[in-house]
Amino acid sequence: MEKFVAPGDKVGEVRSYRPGHGVYVHNDILIASLVGTLITEKPTNGETMPLLRVSSSKYAGGAPPLPDIGSVVTAKITKVTPRAASVEILVIDGRPLRELFKGTIRQQDVRQTEIDKVEIYKCFAPSDVVRAEVISLGDRHAYFLSTAKNELGVIYAKSRAGVAMIPVNWQEMQCPVSKAREFRKVAKQ
Amino acid sequence: MDQEVFQKVHPREYLARFLNKDVRPDGRSLTKARRVNITVSSIATAVGSAMLKMGKTTAVAGVHATLVQPAPGAPDQGILDVAVELLPMASPNYKSGRSSEEAICLTEYLRSLISPHINMSKLCVEAGLLVWQLRLTVYCVDNDGNLEDAILLAGVAAMRNVLLPSVRIIGEEVDEGRDAQMVEVKTENEEGEGEAESIIAVATVERTNSLEIDTYPLPISFILFDGKVLIDPSVAEESVCDSRITFLFRPTGELRGVLKPGGKNVPENLYQSCLTMAKERIPKLQAKLEAT
Amino acid sequence: MRYGPLCRVTAAPKPKTSEAHKRSDGRTGWEELRPVFLKASFLSSAAGSAYFEAGGTKVFCAVHGPRAWASSSIDAVVHCEVRWAHFSGRREETRTAAGGERSRPSESATDEERELGASLARTLGTVTRVEMYPKSRIEVSALVLEDDGSSFAAVVTAAALAMADAGIEMADLTAAMTAAVVDGNVVVDPNAEEERRASGTVMVAYMGNVGKVTDLVQTGEMEIGQLAHAIQTGCQAATQVRGLIKACLEKQAGKVLKKRGRGA
Numbered sequence: 001m002e003k004f005v006a007p008g009d010k011v012g013e014v015r016s017y018r019p020g021h022g023v024y025v026h027n028d029i030l031i032a033s034l035v036g037t038l039i040t041e042k043p044t045n046g047e048t049m050p051l052l053r054v055s056s057s058k059y060a061g062g063a064p065p066l067p068d069i070g071s072v073v074t075a076k077i078t079k080v081t082p083r084a085a086s087v088e089i090l091v092i093d094g095r096p097l098r099e100l101f102k103g104t105i106r107q108q109d110v111r112q113t114e115i116d117k118v119e120i121y122k123c124f125a126p127s128d129v130v131r132a133e134v135i136s137l138g139d140r141h142a143y144f145l146s147t148a149k150n151e152l153g154v155i156y157a158k159s160r161a162g163v164a165m166i167p168v169n170w171q172e173m174q175c176p177v178s179k180a181r182e183f184r185k186v187a188k189q
Numbered sequence: 190m191d192q193e194v195f196q197k198v199h200p201r202e203y204l205a206r207f208l209n210k211d212v213r214p215d216g217r218s219l220t221k222a223r224r225v226n227i228t229v230s231s232i233a234t235a236v237g238s239a240m241l242k243m244g245k246t247t248a249v250a251g252v253h254a255t256l257v258q259p260a261p262g263a264p265d266q267g268i269l270d271v272a273v274e275l276l277p278m279a280s281p282n283y284k285s286g287r288s289s290e291e292a293i294c295l296t297e298y299l300r301s302l303i304s305p306h307i308n309m310s311k312l313c314v315e316a317g318l319l320v321w322q323l324r325l326t327v328y329c330v331d332n333d334g335n336l337e338d339a340i341l342l343a344g345v346a347a348m349r350n351v352l353l354p355s356v357r358i359i360g361e362e363v364d365e366g367r368d369a370q371m372v373e374v375k376t377e378n379e380e381g382e383g384e385a386e387s388i389i390a391v392a393t394v395e396r397t398n399s400l401e402i403d404t405y406p407l408p409i410s411f412i413l414f415d416g417k418v419l420i421d422p423s424v425a426e427e428s429v430c431d432s433r434i435t436f437l438f439r440p441t442g443e444l445r446g447v448l449k450p451g452g453k454n455v456p457e458n459l460y461q462s463c464l465t466m467a468k469e470r471i472p473k474l475q476a477k478l479e480a481t
Numbered sequence: 482m483r484y485g486p487l488c489r490v491t492a493a494p495k496p497k498t499s500e501a502h503k504r505s506d507g508r509t510g511w512e513e514l515r516p517v518f519l520k521a522s523f524l525s526s527a528a529g530s531a532y533f534e535a536g537g538t539k540v541f542c543a544v545h546g547p548r549a550w551a552s553s554s555i556d557a558v559v560h561c562e563v564r565w566a567h568f569s570g571r572r573e574e575t576r577t578a579a580g581g582e583r584s585r586p587s588e589s590a591t592d593e594e595r596e597l598g599a600s601l602a603r604t605l606g607t608v609t610r611v612e613m614y615p616k617s618r619i620e621v622s623a624l625v626l627e628d629d630g631s632s633f634a635a636v637v638t639a640a641a642l643a644m645a646d647a648g649i650e651m652a653d654l655t656a657a658m659t660a661a662v663v664d665g666n667v668v669v670d671p672n673a674e675e676e677r678r679a680s681g682t683v684m685v686a687y688m689g690n691v692g693k694v695t696d697l698v699q700t701g702e703m704e705i706g707q708l709a710h711a712i713q714t715g716c717q718a719a720t721q722v723r724g725l726i727k728a729c730l731e732k733q734a735g736k737v738l739k740k741r742g743r744g745a
Contacts (some may be wrong), residue, residue, distance in 0.1 A: 004734060006727045007608075007645055008653030008690035022650060024610065026691070032609055038691050041494055050628040055646050065613055066547055074198060096197040097534040098281060098528060099548035129198050156198070232627045233537055234570030245525035247627060249541075253567030256484050277562055278543030278622035280526050285562040285622065287628040288589070328624060330541050331524040354484075372484045393486055424526070 004034040020053030065092040067134045067143045079129045085124045102142040109146035123185035131158035153187035201429045222421035227352040229481045237351030241343040245333035250347035259320040267312020269320040271300040280332040300405045313357045334424035338408045345405045352396040409467040410435040434465045440475045519729040521646040527645025533639035537629025544640035544647040547617035557614035561601040561621040571628040604686050604696040605647035610650040622674045630672040631659040637686050656722035660711035667711045669718045683711045689720035
């Protein structure tokens, strides 16, 4: 049985249910805060009560996407300095963003090993597309991102000839036309 | 990579991939303009109004009328003011607050194309005493591209929809009953001092006087992308285009102007094919406007 | 329709005392609402949008965001811009009061519009679960196309629908309603003509299911008993409108599901 709910609709009581995504508790009553279908999830191991959540009607994952700690993002490099690379976040957990969010990949967050020897300009270049993970909400201006995992790093880069390059190893990419190699922190496919 | 994600990351390549198959991301062919829908007279507080949808692009135009004293240099000429407003609701890129450069450019574009077709002496009530001041405002509420065409068509439709009441200047206030409305216009003293006098007029509730606009501009825009031309671009297409070109026609089908603001050069053969496509579309647009 | 900065309507329809509870627009009860029309998701470029019509009053509203916002507070900020179209029939009255003026080429918001924008932001900020959207700003933009009375209440209602449509988490669906004292009677959802004749008005924004008032603005004069009655009937009417907002969202959700079904 699918039940349509809207913000403000009472969906249950705290003695019989736990609140999930899109549900809040007010005066021991569970109330929906999103538009969508009410879903009851059977208690998983360790839990005694079923969970109530709202599956939003318009967005696959519920509310509009917003970067959160642990989210995997696709981002475009906009600026490279000796200490950090600045990016524009384009996609979060596979969902394209409508709005512009800025991120920073700091020197210490580029790779796992030899952190102090990282040379940012040998890892990223402006207009590269990278896969990264959100590690903190960052400062006032940008989210802090990390590429310090094998599967994270540059996923698309153009050579000086303007052609998409092919990864050679985890720190080099090659232009298929000029055969010139360029340094990047390459993501493992 | 998912389509939506690919578009976000590589907008140019995304569009190129579609165009190579002679189709556009929204399913149109390169030569297919979006459906235009115009409804008029839906705003009762305006003397003329039009709501225009061109695909998802939506503009609302309305005309507000005020009785004023004419300008000293033109005692028998009415006044037309034009404004285009790009509201934050229309696009994530529009910010609230003061008018953007884009809004100011569109306002000038609309004013320069509409003003010549309005007979200002038709707006005169009594020379030297009282004229109509019309204010045409076009609000863009949804920008899915080709605002230039949408705003101009909405503006033309609203002006063609204008109906003004009959006005008569009277000496003193009299109760004209339910069919009329009293209007009192303060006159400005030459020296700006002394006792202000006022003109008392009476306007009929029924509005029957049209501006009789028989000729007006009809726009058709194209963009150039990688050597291909696309009619009636969407906002995603506009954002990656190389240049833009707008043809302006008379309702009779004669070309009266071409606008090409910057961008890459348009080769002669592409220019000609744009012109051919545009000429085909004009009668359809004209019919839409005449039907309102 | 108004034509001059100092115009007076002498042909104002007069209330008919012979017919009890008959209102100038033909309604027969003091608490009767005008016909309402609601539509969600009608603008393509916004995260959520709404069209709301009550009688002659017509409002567009759109929500953008949450978008990145450098702010000292971790919670989301709600920002609102409310505009009355130049031809809506309202601006002129407020402008004349501020000193008659000739037209400007392009206009910025009036002081009243700014104040009402801030007021809407406070209401939405209260009902939104702002803690869910850290470091961001939710932007609401509303345009009153035609003002035939109770227009700010219409803006609040349209904004609530647009926020819900955008998938923003809220404590409840807020709806707002105006009540006015006209010729000694408390009338709900007054039209422009009734608003002009009213000795006092009160606008109440109400969360119908949670049972809380989020905004209350009273202007003019009212007896205390009338005020209490106006608030109560206003809240009841707002609860009625909440039902319509929910029905509109359900219809929209059905459309989305159908579309998805076809796509699959």
